[in-house]
Amino acid sequence: MLDRAASDLMRGQASGQSDIGSGAFSFSLSPIIPVAAHAHWERFNTWRAGCTTKYVKVGEQQFAYMERGRPSKDQPSLLLIHGFADRKESYCDMIMHLPKHLHLIAVDLPGHGDTGIKAKADLTVEAYAAKLHQFVSAVGLDSDPLHVVGHSMGGGLAGCYAAFYPEAVSLLTMSGPGGVKSPVQSLMFEKVAQGYKQVMVPETVEQAVEMFNICLYNKSLIPPKQLVKGFLDCYMLPRLSFLKELFDAILEQQDGLTPYLGKISAPTQLMWGRHEQVLHITCVDVIQREMTAPLQVDIIEDSGHTIPAESPEKAAKLMLGFRDKFVNKQNKS
Numbered sequence: 001m002l003d004r005a006a007s008d009l010m011r012g013q014a015s016g017q018s019d020i021g022s023g024a025f026s027f028s029l030s031p032i033i034p035v036a037a038h039a040h041w042e043r044f045n046t047w048r049a050g051c052t053t054k055y056v057k058v059g060e061q062q063f064a065y066m067e068r069g070r071p072s073k074d075q076p077s078l079l080l081i082h083g084f085a086d087r088k089e090s091y092c093d094m095i096m097h098l099p100k101h102l103h104l105i106a107v108d109l110p111g112h113g114d115t116g117i118k119a120k121a122d123l124t125v126e127a128y129a130a131k132l133h134q135f136v137s138a139v140g141l142d143s144d145p146l147h148v149v150g151h152s153m154g155g156g157l158a159g160c161y162a163a164f165y166p167e168a169v170s171l172l173t174m175s176g177p178g179g180v181k182s183p184v185q186s187l188m189f190e191k192v193a194q195g196y197k198q199v200m201v202p203e204t205v206e207q208a209v210e211m212f213n214i215c216l217y218n219k220s221l222i223p224p225k226q227l228v229k230g231f232l233d234c235y236m237l238p239r240l241s242f243l244k245e246l247f248d249a250i251l252e253q254q255d256g257l258t259p260y261l262g263k264i265s266a267p268t269q270l271m272w273g274r275h276e277q278v279l280h281i282t283c284v285d286v287i288q289r290e291m292t293a294p295l296q297v298d299i300i301e302d303s304g305h306t307i308p309a310e311s312p313e314k315a316a317k318l319m320l321g322f323r324d325k326f327v328n329k330q331n332k333s
Contacts, residue, residue, distance in 0.1 A: 083152030087113030145170035179257025
């Protein structure tokens, strides 16, 4: 969840200055970071990752996505799916650690980033998977199976997509996927049980700081309050009503992925942060028990929930190792 925001903000805090080379905001810090400045930063970050932002019409809806490279018969294209309240740029840091010959697409899900959503839309994982499948067809990725990668809410969606459309998926990577009910409550779900839903849909600086405390293992990466204020203005408040509705839908489908795990046929990689507080690490046991497809489990040390932001290089390396192992087998066969 919220990885692009966490990544941008934490790197600004780590550098202590607005230095483009270090990945911090390229603008002077102020109590409120203008939306225009944020948009400029996203464009720069997309360019830095070697990607191009594109748009495609899917029915009556326009999807935004970014793309790098060209499809290859020998290497399955990567489809990258972000988490709750996030956007396609959340994968930029990770993309920079992937070989440039790999073709990849990162999409803004409906209601996120630059992809809109209709009022009273169906927010179930089944509806999101169907929309995603239409997007895959619209961008011409339906001729060969994909390597589908998803984080958090996007990880649960990626798993369901692989179960619903097995012919479209050759490999699956899930990073802390939602939709698996753990036998042990995470800190986030403890907060929700206490009636504190703002834990992942913050409206104030104090609530956002608490959210970062839950998402990030390395507390030194929690950004200063003036950047948190900018995060709220740029990421959360403009789409607050929708995000509250979506978070309620996620809570209603806490176990939305579990029934479909046994229907996944693609070789699967599961990444989990050792110090995860959003989704308890015992979810790994549930996934291992329910899945029948080949499964590789990678526990990321010194990481919490935001693996693509906290450990982008390590996550990319592990994913490439998993990918090479199975792609080589598939090419030989």
